[in-house]
Amino acid sequence: MPILEMHLLEGRTVEQKRAAVAAVTRALVESLGVKPEQVRILITEHQQENFSVGGITAGHRNSLQESQ
Amino acid sequence: MPILEMHLLEGRTVEQKRAAVAAVTRALVESLGVKPEQVRILITEHQQENFSVGGITAGHRNSLQESQ
Amino acid sequence: MPILEMHLLEGRTVEQKRAAVAAVTRALVESLGVKPEQVRILITEHQQENFSVGGITAGHRNSLQESQ
Amino acid sequence: MPILEMHLLEGRTVEQKRAAVAAVTRALVESLGVKPEQVRILITEHQQENFSVGGITAGHRNSLQESQ
Amino acid sequence: MPILEMHLLEGRTVEQKRAAVAAVTRALVESLGVKPEQVRILITEHQQENFSVGGITAGHRNSLQESQ
Amino acid sequence: MPILEMHLLEGRTVEQKRAAVAAVTRALVESLGVKPEQVRILITEHQQENFSVGGITAGHRNSLQESQ
Numbered sequence: 001m002p003i004l005e006m007h008l009l010e011g012r013t014v015e016q017k018r019a020a021v022a023a024v025t026r027a028l029v030e031s032l033g034v035k036p037e038q039v040r041i042l043i044t045e046h047q048q049e050n051f052s053v054g055g056i057t058a059g060h061r062n063s064l065q066e067s068q
Numbered sequence: 069m070p071i072l073e074m075h076l077l078e079g080r081t082v083e084q085k086r087a088a089v090a091a092v093t094r095a096l097v098e099s100l101g102v103k104p105e106q107v108r109i110l111i112t113e114h115q116q117e118n119f120s121v122g123g124i125t126a127g128h129r130n131s132l133q134e135s136q
Numbered sequence: 137m138p139i140l141e142m143h144l145l146e147g148r149t150v151e152q153k154r155a156a157v158a159a160v161t162r163a164l165v166e167s168l169g170v171k172p173e174q175v176r177i178l179i180t181e182h183q184q185e186n187f188s189v190g191g192i193t194a195g196h197r198n199s200l201q202e203s204q
Numbered sequence: 205m206p207i208l209e210m211h212l213l214e215g216r217t218v219e220q221k222r223a224a225v226a227a228v229t230r231a232l233v234e235s236l237g238v239k240p241e242q243v244r245i246l247i248t249e250h251q252q253e254n255f256s257v258g259g260i261t262a263g264h265r266n267s268l269q270e271s272q
Numbered sequence: 273m274p275i276l277e278m279h280l281l282e283g284r285t286v287e288q289k290r291a292a293v294a295a296v297t298r299a300l301v302e303s304l305g306v307k308p309e310q311v312r313i314l315i316t317e318h319q320q321e322n323f324s325v326g327g328i329t330a331g332h333r334n335s336l337q338e339s340q
Numbered sequence: 341m342p343i344l345e346m347h348l349l350e351g352r353t354v355e356q357k358r359a360a361v362a363a364v365t366r367a368l369v370e371s372l373g374v375k376p377e378q379v380r381i382l383i384t385e386h387q388q389e390n391f392s393v394g395g396i397t398a399g400h401r402n403s404l405q406e407s408q
Contacts, residue, residue: 001391003275003314005345007110008372014253016372018264023367025259031359032352036258040312042211042275043254049082050111051341054104055093060086069187071343071382073141075246076168084168091163099155100148108380110343117218118247119137122240123229128222139207139246143382150321154332161327172326176244178207178279179322185354186383190376191365196358205323209277212304220304227299235291236284255273286389290400297395308394314347315390 002028004041009051009058017043070096072109077119077126085111138164140177145187145194153179206232208245213255213262221247274300276313281323281330289315342368344381349391349398357383 004024012020025039048059056064072092080088093107116127124132140160148156161175184195192200208228216224229243252263260268276296284292297311320331328336344364352360365379388399396404 001347001349001386003312003347007341007343009341012372014263017253018261019371020368021256021261022259023371024364025256027363027367028360031363032348032356039256039258040275041256042248042250044110044112044248044250045254046110046112046341049085050113052089052093052107052109054107055090057086057089059082069143069145069182071143071380075137075139077137080168087167088164091167092160095159095163096156099159100144100152108343112246112248114137114246114248117221118249120225120229120243120245122243123226125222125225127218139244150331153321154329157324157329158327161324175324175326176207177324178316178318180316180318180382180384181322182382182384185357186385188361188365188379188381190379191362193358193361195354205279205281205318207279211273211275213273216304223303224300227303228296231295231299232292235295236280236288250273286399289389290397293392293397294395297392311392311394313392314384314386316384316386317390 002032002034002039004039006041006043007051008043008045010045010047012045070100070102070107072107074109074111075119076111076113078113078115080113138168138170138175140175142177142179143187144179144181146181146183148181206236206238206243208243210245210247211255212247212249214249214251216249274304274306274311276311278313278315279323280315280317282317282319284317342372342374342379344379346381346383347391348383348385350385350387352385 021041024041025036028034028039029036048062049057051058089109092109093104096102096107097104116130117125119126157177160177161172164170164175165172185193187194225245228245229240232238232243233240253261255262293313296313297308300306300311301308321329323330361381364381365376368374368379369376388402389397391398
């Protein structure tokens, strides 16, 4: 521990994901005093139709905005 | 909040997923008195070989039934 | 399936939680065509200090507002 | 219940996953006294760039080792 | 990896939980060929009102059966 | 998004948890270019008997070491 599940919308590059896990791990080492190798991060990437806010998926919201 | 993770078997259409997140969000607005924009839903879709009941995956169960 | 994990802030009554799982289950039965007994919901309740938006926990935000 | 989410690195065969859910289900039946059909397992498979230990993804670690 | 989240209804003893994680870990070592120390298990225990099947919480179902 | 679930062993102070969510949020803002208010973090705290490595819970491991 800590073990983190990080949910992201699809579309990040490998470089962005590597930067994110490195930065989050450092943040936990500094704030909680754990060792880096104790921090495990699992990323799950969600398609635009697999995430909603207010009952509308990100994909649906995009298509509504484009049709305006 | 509320934040929901919804695990589904693969194979739903975009229309079904949009209908599901809209209906679940309304259900939470009415039962808990939250605002729609507070409700976030993350869908994770699982392949037939990535879900089991009773120690047998859905894919395995299907292939056993077809071979009968 | 569907299997849902529902994250809520602490403080809901038993009646609210019973109403929420009943309403969400109906919403999924109607939108996805599943049977009610296929729908499982796991509720996890989070204390005010265990949920953050914008890097500030709900408990911290409350104490900042009270001190204004 | 029990309901399990099992996070694996990508690359397991169907046979390995079927063997794993069967073995884990038996383990829970024997240790907790539940019925097999009460045990549900959801597998999520993560790409090498979607899992990190010590702030370095599995994919990054592999590429560092190959370049040595 | 593997990393498992195991959701249980409240009420298991420490001995049962120790037996369960030992048995599940062995099951994964044998079926997937991983080393024991690679297997991490996170248990989350849910109160009777925080788990529902068919839109009815376990606690509600118990109280309905007792009143019959 | 991003939405994070952060699993911790019990025993962190409120100050540590506030520092952790602030630091992790900043880390994601800088590495992924998101706005702070897009980052939501859910903390789940696990008792010593609800986390295992190598099939032995943290609580069990502690009691074994004390008895040596």
